[in-house]
Amino acid sequence: MLTGVEKKLGDLDHCITIQIPHFELRQREIVAIVGSNGCGKSTMLDMISMLCKPDKVEQFIICTDSSGEKDVQFLKDKTINQLRRNNIAYILQSGGLLEFLTLRQNISLVTKLKKGKQANFNEIVESLGIEKLLNKKPLQLSGGQRQKGAVARALIQQPEIILADEPTSAMDSLSAVRLMENLTTRVQDSGSSLIIVSHDNSLVKDFAHRVYRFTVQQINGETISTLHEDLI
Numbered sequence: 001m002l003t004g005v006e007k008k009l010g011d012l013d014h015c016i017t018i019q020i021p022h023f024e025l026r027q028r029e030i031v032a033i034v035g036s037n038g039c040g041k042s043t044m045l046d047m048i049s050m051l052c053k054p055d056k057v058e059q060f061i062i063c064t065d066s067s068g069e070k071d072v073q074f075l076k077d078k079t080i081n082q083l084r085r086n087n088i089a090y091i092l093q094s095g096g097l098l099e100f101l102t103l104r105q106n107i108s109l110v111t112k113l114k115k116g117k118q119a120n121f122n123e124i125v126e127s128l129g130i131e132k133l134l135n136k137k138p139l140q141l142s143g144g145q146r147q148k149g150a151v152a153r154a155l156i157q158q159p160e161i162i163l164a165d166e167p168t169s170a171m172d173s174l175s176a177v178r179l180m181e182n183l184t185t186r187v188q189d190s191g192s193s194l195i196i197v198s199h200d201n202s203l204v205k206d207f208a209h210r211v212y213r214f215t216v217q218q219i220n221g222e223t224i225s226t227l228h229e230d231l232i
């Protein structure tokens with residue numbers, strides 16, 4: 001849960017203030033974040049994954065089965081790293097796979113780092129149709145194949161929270177729907193929660209339980225992007 005969060009980004013030419021008055025993600029919930037280009041969606045995921053610190057924050061509570069309820073503002077970096085590694089998987093839009101490792105190594109790497117329960121490797125890669133690609137390196141894969149690899153890497157960890165930044169942006173529409181069916185079913189079956197950033201309104205309507213939208217306004221010459229809950 002985030003309350004009273006603010007982050008300023010940009011330079012003298014273009015500056016934007018991202019405001020999150022209140023955001024909540026419940027267990028087994030699938031929440032979508034939508035809004036125009038540059039409104040702050042990826043920055044919000046960076047803050048939730050604790051990779052980027054807000055400038056202002058009233059409350060930033062993470063509640064997990066393994067660690068209990070914690071206010072991130074008061075945690076040391078070491079605890080934040082552990083919390084992230086054991087509870088959160090972040091699917092970057094580009095896939096975020098390491099170029100010098102094969103797809104198999106990229107997916108397996110996280111299983112060595114993470115403590116606790118994990119999903120079955122073969123079952124996940126087969127369900128995503130990437131079993132024949134496992135010996136290839138990311139540069140030998142298409143954008144959509146890299147995204148499937150990144151989804152497999154997240155699902156194998158069985159984290160409590162999955163953050164997905166436009167995970168189907170490089171896929172054709174049928175592959176995108178199949179991937180979303182797979183991802184959302186597994187998220188709910190394993191008791192995880194999912195935050196998905198997407199520009200695809202039909203995917204959002206079909207798969208999200210709730211939607212938050214960033215609205216950008218000019219106030220006294222300042223660009224302000226504010227998050228609010230939207231009707232699906």
Ligand SMILES: Nc1ncnc2c1ncn2[C@@H]1O[C@H](COP(=O)(O)OP(=O)(O)OP(=O)(O)O)[C@@H](O)[C@H]1O
Pocket residue numbers: 009010011016035036037038039040041042043044
């Ligand atoms: N590291 C950075 N330094 C300076 N400005 C940044 C940085 N990262 C992002 N920004 C700016 O912050 C704003 C929010 O960026 P962000 O990537 O979060 O938007 P987004 O909603 O995810 O965009 P898109 O839909 O295009 O992916 C943008 O206006 C961008 O120019």
